[in-house]
Amino acid sequence: MLTRQLPLALILFGSLGAFTTACASEQPIPDDLQTAIIESATGNDIAEFQSTLRTAIAAAPEHSRAILRHAIRLRSDWAAELLLGALYDPPLKGATTEGESLFVAAVPADAANASAVARQEPTAPGETPREEKSPWSGEAELGGVARSGNTENLGVSASAEVIYEVAPxxxxxxxxxxxxxxxxxxxxxxxxxxxxxxYDLTERTFVYSLAHYEDDRFSGFDYEITASAGLGSKVIDEERLSWVLAAGPSVRVFREEAAGETEAVPGARLNSDLTWQISDTAKLANETEVRLDSDRSEVENETSLTLQIIESLAGRFSFSAQYRSPVPEDTDKLDTTTKASLVYGF
Known part of the structure; x- marks a missing residue:
């Protein structure tokens, strides 16, 4: 066993000596790269550390040897793994410097080229290349609906939501x-x-502004427009559980069917959004919105259960209740809506 390990040890120590000698006259590593490497070295995940090194080398290939030397000094306990990675892993695309043979000496030319193409994005050993996440997401929903309160009918419902997110x-x-x-x-x-x-102020705090339009034939109003702005907080922000609260002043613009005059009243808005990822295929959500002004109080609550069918398709069952007081004559204060639908996510 000792006989088998000896050649590998000689290779490691010999390469390390040559590597250190070659780096003696290296220019200093840029400050931002040094900071990133130092922060990554404080963890206990060598795969993540190696990924950080590969990213740094891709950003500054002329400092590739100095970066690896710096990494070995920071984590001498990982020296063998880091050096083996340098010997057997080809550099990322663009990492061509003098002494590059130190990084690819043991890799055949065809294998090095194939691996370089496959590793254009920095990845840890054994991981697949990471695709950049699209800023666009959303869902489209179509299903049946039953309403009670101001009307007792069945029908169809269609809805869609599109989100574009580029921090902050x-x-x-x-x-x-x-x-x-x-x-x-x-x-x-x-x-x-x-x-x-x-707009995110911190990881848990944000400011918001919104405009909401509603035209419900049986609400007693020709239309209602609510505008609001305020402050929000991610009270709970965990992998499977989140709770977001938001509150701020608002103004409601409306026209009653009977009066036919447009009015605007100031008020306040409070929103609570709770999401629980029960399992990989089941999600429970509850959203409550309270709108108060000098003329009316309104509370709307919706609870939904979403069950994943395939990767992009899910089934959803939801129940919502909307309470308004006071309301125009011959109009109920409470409306309930039950929906069963298919949801396509993107």
Whole structure:
């Protein structure tokens, strides 16, 4: 056993000596790269440390030898693994310097070329290349709906939400359309649209502004527009559980069907959004929104259960209740909506 290990030890120590001699006249590593390497070295994950080194070498290939020497000084307990990685892993694309043979000496030319193409993105040993996450995401939902309160009907519902997120900004655009009818005539059409803009102040705190439009045939109003701005906080921000609270002043612009006059009243808005990832295929969500002004109080709560069917397709069952007080004559204060739908995520 000792006989088998001896050649490998000689290679390691011989290469390390040659490597140290070659780096004696190296220029200093840029400060930002040194900082990144030092921060990564404080952890206990060698794969992550190696990934950081490969990223640094790709950013400054002329300092490749100095970077590896610096890494070995920081983590001498990982010296053997780091040197073996330098010997047997080809450099990232663009890492061509004098003495490059130290990094590719033991790799055949065809294997080095194939590996270099496959590793254009920095990855830890054994990992697949990481794809850059798209700033776009969202979902489209289509299903059946049943409403009670101001109307007792069945129908169809369609909705969509699109999110564009580039830190620290987050844009959220959503809309829904409910269509309910009997055998005789259309009984209800409800249209809602909302745009919200968030700006992150810290990892857990953000400011927001939003505009919400609603046109519900049986609400007693021709239309309602609510605008609000305020402060939000991620009270709980864990992998499987999140709870976000947001509050701020608002203004409601509306026109009653009977009066026919447009009015605007100031108020306040409070929103609570709770999400629990029960398992890899099941998610429970609850959202509550409270809108208060000098003329009316309004509370809306929706609870939904989403079950993953395949990668991008899920089934969702939801129940929501909306309470308004006071309301125009011949209008109920409470409306409930039950939905069962298919959801396509992207």
């Amino acid at each position: 900004w987050r844009h959220i655009l959503s809309g829904s359309f409910d269509y309910l009818e009997t055998r005789l005539a259309t009984e209800e059409q409800a249209i809602e649209a909302e745009y919200q803009l968030n």
